[in-house]
Amino acid sequence: MAGDIRPDWWSKTSAGAILGLGLALSLTGLYAYLAPGGIDAPGGRYSLMRFLEAFVWIAVFGFCFLFRSGRAAWVWLGAANLIAFAALFACRFHFFA
Amino acid sequence: MIRSDILRLYKTVHTWTGISCGFALFIAFYAGALTMFKEPVARWASPPAVGVAAVPLDDALRLLELVAAAHPQAREEGIKLHLRGHENEPARVTWEEDAPHQPGQPHDHVHWWATLKPDGTLLAQPEEPSELADFINEIHMSVGIPQAAGLPLMGLVSLLYGVALIAGVIVLLPTLVKDFFALRVGKNLKRMWLDAHNVVGITALPFHLVMAITAIALCWKGELWSAQEVVIFGARQEILMDRDNGPFEVPKPIGEAAAMMAPAQLLQRLEEQVPDLQPSFLVFKNFGDSAAAVRVPGAERGHVGDTHLGGVMLSAVTGEVIKDGALPSRQDPDRRAAETLYGLHTGQYEGLTIKWAYFFLGLAGAWLFYTGNLLWIETRRKKARDGTAVAQSRSARLLGSATVGVCLGCVAGLSLTIVAAKWLHGRVVDLNHWHAVVYYVVFLASVAWAFAFGAARAAVHLLCLSAAATMAIPLTTLMALLFPALGMWAHDSAATIGVDVVAFIGALCFAWMAAATLRRTRNGPADSVWSIRRPGKAATTSDSIPVPAEPA
Numbered sequence: 003m004a005g006d007i008r009p010d011w012w013s014k015t016s017a018g019a020i021l022g023l024g025l026a027l028s029l030t031g032l033y034a035y036l037a038p039g040g041i042d043a044p045g046g047r048y049s050l051m052r053f054l055e056a057f058v059w060i061a062v063f064g065f066c067f068l069f070r071s072g073r074a075a076w077v078w079l080g081a082a083n084l085i086a087f088a089a090l091f092a093c094r095f096h097f098f099a
Numbered sequence: 100m101i102r103s104d105i106l107r108l109y110k111t112v113h114t115w116t117g118i119s120c121g122f123a124l125f126i127a128f129y130a131g132a133l134t135m136f137k138e139p140v141a142r143w144a145s146p147p148a149v150g151v152a153a154v155p156l157d158d159a160l161r162l163l164e165l166v167a168a169a170h171p172q173a174r175e176e177g178i179k180l181h182l183r184g185h186e187n188e189p190a191r192v193t194w195e196e197d198a199p200h201q202p203g204q205p206h207d208h209v210h211w212w213a214t215l216k217p218d219g220t221l222l223a224q225p226e227e228p229s230e231l232a233d234f235i236n237e238i239h240m241s242v243g244i245p246q247a248a249g250l251p252l253m254g255l256v257s258l259l260y261g262v263a264l265i266a267g268v269i270v271l272l273p274t275l276v277k278d279f280f281a282l283r284v285g286k287n288l289k290r291m292w293l294d295a296h297n298v299v300g301i302t303a304l305p306f307h308l309v310m311a312i313t314a315i316a317l318c319w320k321g322e323l324w325s326a327q328e329v330v331i332f333g334a335r336q337e338i339l340m341d342r343d344n345g346p347f348e349v350p351k352p353i354g355e356a357a358a359m360m361a362p363a364q365l366l367q368r369l370e371e372q373v374p375d376l377q378p379s380f381l382v383f384k385n386f387g388d389s390a391a392a393v394r395v396p397g398a399e400r401g402h403v404g405d406t407h408l409g410g411v412m413l414s415a416v417t418g419e420v421i422k423d424g425a426l427p428s429r430q431d432p433d434r435r436a437a438e439t440l441y442g443l444h445t446g447q448y449e450g451l452t453i454k455w456a457y458f459f460l461g462l463a464g465a466w467l468f469y470t471g472n473l474l475w476i477e478t479r480r481k482k483a484r485d486g487t488a489v490a491q492s493r494s495a496r497l498l499g500s501a502t503v504g505v506c507l508g509c510v511a512g513l514s515l516t517i518v519a520a521k522w523l524h525g526r527v528v529d530l531n532h533w534h535a536v537v538y539y540v541v542f543l544a545s546v547a548w549a550f551a552f553g554a555a556r557a558a559v560h561l562l563c564l565s566a567a568a569t570m571a572i573p574l575t576t577l578m579a580l581l582f583p584a585l586g587m588w589a590h591d592s593a594a595t596i597g598v599d600v601v602a603f604i605g606a607l608c609f610a611w612m613a614a615a616t617l618r619r620t621r622n623g624p625a626d627s628v629w630s631i632r633r634p635g636k637a638a639t640t641s642d643s644i645p646v647p648a649e650p651a
Contacts, residue, residue: 006104009108009111041339044342044345046435047343047433048342060265061265063258087330
């Protein structure tokens with residue numbers, strides 16, 4: 003293990019706030035499309051979405067300071083966002099063609 | 100074992116998220132604790148009225164028919180039929196109508212109530228009910244900042260609060276087992292406050308996590324809606340919203356008249372079909388139409404849920420259940436999860452036991468944020484060495500003043516605005532407006548006072564004010580009993596007497612804190628923002644007396 007993790011306050015905080023929200027929205031969106039019943043499932047899935055978003059956002063924001071540096075936070079969370087959003091848009095065009 | 104660099108980093112995260120949110124969270128939690136008894140407070144503040152008992156349930160159908168005939172708008176908006184006989188139910192039926200609307204002004208409502216005169220004819224009157232309990236809830240939701248700005252702000256506060264919780268737990272983890280059962284009362288004041296802060300924080304952690312998550316979702320409702328619209332749904336969100344609202348949607352009127360089922364019979368049909376639902380009230384929509392419906396919100400035994408919106412919908416003609424998608428036991432898993440989270444935020448389950456538990460958890464939460472600020476100050480405290488005088492840093496003095504002013508200003512302001520419900524009733528035109536005036540004047544004056552007199556002196560003054568303001572709640576009720584000429588009232592239900600009793604005990608607690616704080620300011624170590632003695636001057640008597648810091 004090489005050296006201490008760097009604080010990098012601004013870059014880590016911005017990564018947690020922005021990319022955390024991105025992950026929150028994309029993962030919740032994937033849940034809305036792919037959970038049993040899909041996007042057309044009757045019932046209250048819609049009401050649950052905001053709570054799921056808040057949960058993911060807090061978790062990513064809270065733990066993002068564990069990244070070795072602000073750069074690492076942006077790279078890893080950015081990559082996770084790219085994958086999640088790619089999957090989300092694929093779902094969106096598949097189900098709402 | 101967690102590396103020390105991680106611990107150091109998260110300690111900084113915890114400190115700065117905590118200190119930036121502490122004030123807002125104190126107000127949200129203190130006012131939130133009071134909203135657990137929203138109903139008793141509303142009953143306490145409601146003036147004597149005709150009441151539900153004036154029209155027996157068996158005569159209610161006739162009353163509904165008369166209201167529907169004389170007030171066509173009520174049929175559309177929904178006529179509320181009260182069942183419980185609480186003091187905040189002005190009569191057997193109430194409804195809202197649109198107020199005359201001026202362009203550019205927000206739409207307003209006029210509240211009506213109606214009863215039967217002894218000769219069996221209709222008596223209907225517009226009268227604004229006390230909105231005291233709603234005002235307390237508003238302070239809880241947006242800490243007294245107008246909602247357009249206050250709600251987004253509280254969303255941000257809740258997000259940082261969630262981060263602070265994670266950071267706080269990470270910092271505490273390595274020493275959790277050692278520290279958890281320890282409350283080291285003694286000379287090391289910082290140690291004692293830290294132990295107390297930790298034990299309260301860790302034991303209530305699940306409660307706080309739920310609050311942080313749900314508060315973000317509730318505060319940023321509109322913002323998250325827009326974000327979902329853009330990235331998840333691509334302008335198709337309306338379809339899902341409509342589906343989501345299905346269980347609450349009222350059938351459209353057909354336009355042909357039909358005989359309505361009597362309320363007593365409706366309740367009997369409800370009991371047969373949904374025995375575990377305890378109805379709070381009934382709302383008749385499109386009364387008289389053959390598609391008329393009755394919304395029956397209420398608590399379902401053994402379930403967490405929204406007791407205001409949940410429940411079932413009956414046909415007003417046959418009493419058959421026509422919609423039960425909002426009933427906890429018949430919800431799909433997603434709605435159940437969503438509603439459980441909401442119910443966990445609002446404490447809507449298992450009745451009075453949970454209400455009391457939430458009341459104390461809320462007060463403990465407010466205390467947690469207060470001690471967080473104290474620890475910040477104590478960490479930066481400059482200790483006197485060899486009897487030489489030291490001045491505390493400017494930031495510590497200012498944070499001390501702000502903590503005392505904001506927290507105690509909120510406490511005293513809320514107590515006095517509750518008192519105002521009885522004293523100002525009938526003496527001012529718009530009492531609901533005055534609730535806000537009283538609260539803001541007391542709150543802002545307290546903050547100004549705290550900065551003017553410093554944390555130590557102001558803490559004693561404002562604790563005395565809080566004790567007096569809170570004691571005024573039961574005293575007002577007592578005065579109403581002793582001097583009927585004052586035009587006030589004293590209800591005799593257990594719930595409203597409970598408000599007086601809790602306020603009485605609360606006032607004693609504030610008085611005790613004031614006495615302890617006074618002792619601390621006089622006898623405690625002088626090298627602190629909590630001392631009124633000139634630093635260094637009285638070192639001969641001070642440091643030998645181990646008085647625990649008791650700022651509030």
